[in-house]
Amino acid sequence: MKHKTFENMQCPLARGLERVGDWWNILILRDAFYGLKRFDEFQESLGIATSTLTRRLDDMVASGMLERRLYCERPPRHEYVVTDLARDFRPVMLAMLAWGNRHFAPEGRSVELTDADTGVALDPIVVDRTTGRPLTRVKVVAGPAAGDALRRRFARMDRVA
Amino acid sequence: MKHKTFENMQCPLARGLERVGDWWNILILRDAFYGLKRFDEFQESLGIATSTLTRRLDDMVASGMLERRLYCERPPRHEYVVTDLARDFRPVMLAMLAWGNRHFAPEGRSVELTDADTGVALDPIVVDRTTGRPLTRVKVVAGPAAGDALRRRFARMDRVA
DNA sequence: CGACTCACTTGCATTATGAAAGTTAATTTG
DNA sequence: CAAATTAACTTTCATAATGCAAGTGAGTCG
Numbered sequence: 001m002k003h004k005t006f007e008n009m010q011c012p013l014a015r016g017l018e019r020v021g022d023w024w025n026i027l028i029l030r031d032a033f034y035g036l037k038r039f040d041e042f043q044e045s046l047g048i049a050t051s052t053l054t055r056r057l058d059d060m061v062a063s064g065m066l067e068r069r070l071y072c073e074r075p076p077r078h079e080y081v082v083t084d085l086a087r088d089f090r091p092v093m094l095a096m097l098a099w100g101n102r103h104f105a106p107e108g109r110s111v112e113l114t115d116a117d118t119g120v121a122l123d124p125i126v127v128d129r130t131t132g133r134p135l136t137r138v139k140v141v142a143g144p145a146a147g148d149a150l151r152r153r154f155a156r157m158d159r160v161a
Numbered sequence: 162m163k164h165k166t167f168e169n170m171q172c173p174l175a176r177g178l179e180r181v182g183d184w185w186n187i188l189i190l191r192d193a194f195y196g197l198k199r200f201d202e203f204q205e206s207l208g209i210a211t212s213t214l215t216r217r218l219d220d221m222v223a224s225g226m227l228e229r230r231l232y233c234e235r236p237p238r239h240e241y242v243v244t245d246l247a248r249d250f251r252p253v254m255l256a257m258l259a260w261g262n263r264h265f266a267p268e269g270r271s272v273e274l275t276d277a278d279t280g281v282a283l284d285p286i287v288v289d290r291t292t293g294r295p296l297t298r299v300k301v302v303a304g305p306a307a308g309d310a311l312r313r314r315f316a317r318m319d320r321v322a
Numbered sequence: 323c324g325a326c327t328c329a330c331t332t333g334c335a336t337t338a339t340g341a342a343a344g345t346t347a348a349t350t351t352g
Numbered sequence: 353c354a355a356a357t358t359a360a361c362t363t364t365c366a367t368a369a370t371g372c373a374a375g376t377g378a379g380t381c382g
Contacts (some may be wrong), residue, residue, distance in 0.1 A: 010271040012261030013191055021184030030174055039329050049371050054330065075379040089260055091287035091296050095253045100173030103246055110171040114300040116200050120169030122289045124296055126252035129284040132293055137277040145269030200360050210340045236348040
């Protein structure tokens with residue numbers, strides 16, 4: 001894309017996509033959660049072009065998803081570590097992974113999630129925080145900070161998908 | 162990207178990104194859930210170039226996220242409707258939206274989620290299906306269908322992110 | 323001194339996207 | 353019945369993103 005920015009959009013989904021709307025960004029994040037930190041580690045793991053990796057890492061540092069840290073003074077060596085913002089996104093990634101497991105693993109699961117302490121298998125689902133019930137029949141409505149344009153949008157598309 | 166495919170990768174996250182790894186695809190999906198169906202509706206709502214919209218819609222139809230249906234014989238008119246596969250992805254999108262609301266709405270929420278029947282506010286979180294507990298200390302491990310390459314990967318990166 | 327490592331940068335070719343205009347079939351308007 | 357309109361594109365051209373390969377520079381190791 002021609003560096004179109006969604007920051008001006010009010011939609012929180014669009015604003016989020018500013019940070020994670022690129023597959024490379026998500027795969028980098030996946031590897032960062034696995035524990036990868038260094039430029040070369042990401043490069044080898046992902047098979048990404050170095051020029052692209054430089055851009056993607058810079059983007060993610062700029063958008064607050066990664067922090068670039070000097071972990072060795074001499075010689076100067078950097079590592080990229082996930083921020084709190086990125087850590088808060090991890091459950092979303094795990095839900096996405098579970099979706100992939102449900103639909104795109106015809107030959108069986110090659111990846112599974114377990115509790116790090118007990119080893120018990122985990123199956124991520126999305127529920128409402130207070131009721132604990134799965135999200136069915138959700139309606140998206142304008143919030144208090146919605147502008148006129150967005151309100152008109154919702155007025156036109158009053159629908160439960 | 163030079164149409165690199167992640168289909169050959171075993172990672173279910175990468176395979177999922179094949180379908181939703183593009184921001185346009187996710188925004189099209191968002192609008193489809195809002196009830197938009199026709200080419201022009203998407204075009205106007207998203208401000209996307211028509212040539213790009215054609216490609217994105219074709220992609221999403223090919224990958225099973227949308228179904229192209231003839232809803233009028235004469236004149237021939239088509240609509241794009243979400244498939245079951247896409248509907249199953251919706252909770253993930255809602256979790257992503259909630260993440261956006263938490264972090265990228267400094268001026269307050271412009272979008273909120275409610276129960277379509279009761280109108281009560283909803284707050285999507287990701288939990289384990291059986292315990293109902295939030296996903297903390299999750300470990301990603303090789304599943305039964307994992308190949309050697311993937312197993313070696315996990316052996317090297319034995320870590321709880 | 324030379325080889326090696328990390329973290330890039332540069333150059334060139336290919337692909338994706340944007341913007342704007344044109345196309346086609348059918349329907350509505352005057 | 354000609355003219356305008358609508359839906360759903362296609363085409364063209366310029367720009368931006370990405371891949372691939374090679375090179376760079378600082379510092380360390382032997």
